[in-house]
Amino acid sequence: MSIHISAKKGDISKVVLQPGDPLRAKYIAENFLENPRLVSQTRGIFYYTGLYKGKEISVGASGMGFPSIGIYSFELYTEYEVDTIIRIGTCGAYTTDLKVFDLINIDNAASESTYAKYAWEMEEELMPHQGNIFDIINETAEELSLNAKSCNIHSSDIFYRKNPEIPEIATKYNCPAVEMEAFALFANARYLGKNAATILTVSDVIPTGENISADQRQTALKPMIELALEAAWKTV
Numbered sequence: 001m002s003i004h005i006s007a008k009k010g011d012i013s014k015v016v017l018q019p020g021d022p023l024r025a026k027y028i029a030e031n032f033l034e035n036p037r038l039v040s041q042t043r044g045i046f047y048y049t050g051l052y053k054g055k056e057i058s059v060g061a062s063g064m065g066f067p068s069i070g071i072y073s074f075e076l077y078t079e080y081e082v083d084t085i086i087r088i089g090t091c092g093a094y095t096t097d098l099k100v101f102d103l104i105n106i107d108n109a110a111s112e113s114t115y116a117k118y119a120w121e122m123e124e125e126l127m128p129h130q131g132n133i134f135d136i137i138n139e140t141a142e143e144l145s146l147n148a149k150s151c152n153i154h155s156s157d158i159f160y161r162k163n164p165e166i167p168e169i170a171t172k173y174n175c176p177a178v179e180m181e182a183f184a185l186f187a188n189a190r191y192l193g194k195n196a197a198t199i200l201t202v203s204d205v206i207p208t209g210e211n212i213s214a215d216q217r218q219t220a221l222k223p224m225i226e227l228a229l230e231a232a233w234k235t236v
């Protein structure tokens with residue numbers, strides 16, 4: 001048990017798929033894993049472990065934002081001997097070059113956040129994915145004939161803002177979309193010498209206001225889920 005996860009040691013796999021939403025974790029466990037076991041539900045943040053093609057894989061939520069994923073990823077890496085976390089989330093596109101349901105595999109997360117600075121004395125605005133799981137995801141996408149573009153992401157503390165302009169940092173680092181967790185996940189993994197990747201599905205196109213429904217955010221993310229599971233399977 002850790003402070004925020006009540007699973008017993010050994011109840012969580014070396015590889016964890018991590019959506020923001022606890023109900024997405026439940027959906028994945030119930031629809032993609034064999035014999036899923038609920039191993040933690042502290043604070044309603046569900047963690048499940050089950051079999052995917054004969055190998056144990058865990059899926060559990062990060063919650064939203066850097067503080068939340070900072071806590072869950074740190075405890076998974078340090079208290080459950082997790083080697084690899086694959087965040088599977090949604091993002092808002094800053095450009096109409098991306099369409100809803102497009103898949104992206106994140107190379108670097110750019111952020112104005114002070115999370116990495118105050119947690120780990122890392123001063124960089126740009127935090128790279130960690131380890132070889134990013135490459136495994138790219139190879140796996142090719143094998144599955146899935147178009148998962150590699151790009152940078154703006155990782156932001158902010159969902160609602162006054163100024164509708166694309167934030168400066170997103171332009172500076174060529175980020176076509178925004179989400180709220182990858183930077184802290186990559187920083188934790190970098191500090192701890194672990195593996196971390198982030199795959200995102202475009203849920204909103206900010207300039208046009210097009211978006212997918214809350215139900216679809218939970219369930220209509222099948223290509224991303226299959227890509228993450230197939231990549232995770234190769235690591236255990």
Ligand SMILES: O=P(O)(O)O[C@H]1O[C@H](CO)[C@@H](O)[C@H]1O
Pocket residue numbers: 019020021063064065088089090091159179180181
């Ligand atoms: O779909 P998830 O993984 O929660 O990711 C995105 O959705 C949430 C905002 O709606 C933020 O957590 C953002 O990063």
Ligand SMILES: O=c1cc[nH]c(=O)[nH]1
Pocket residue numbers: 090091092093159178179180203204206
């Ligand atoms: O962080 C996010 C996620 C989805 N859509 C957004 O606009 N922002």
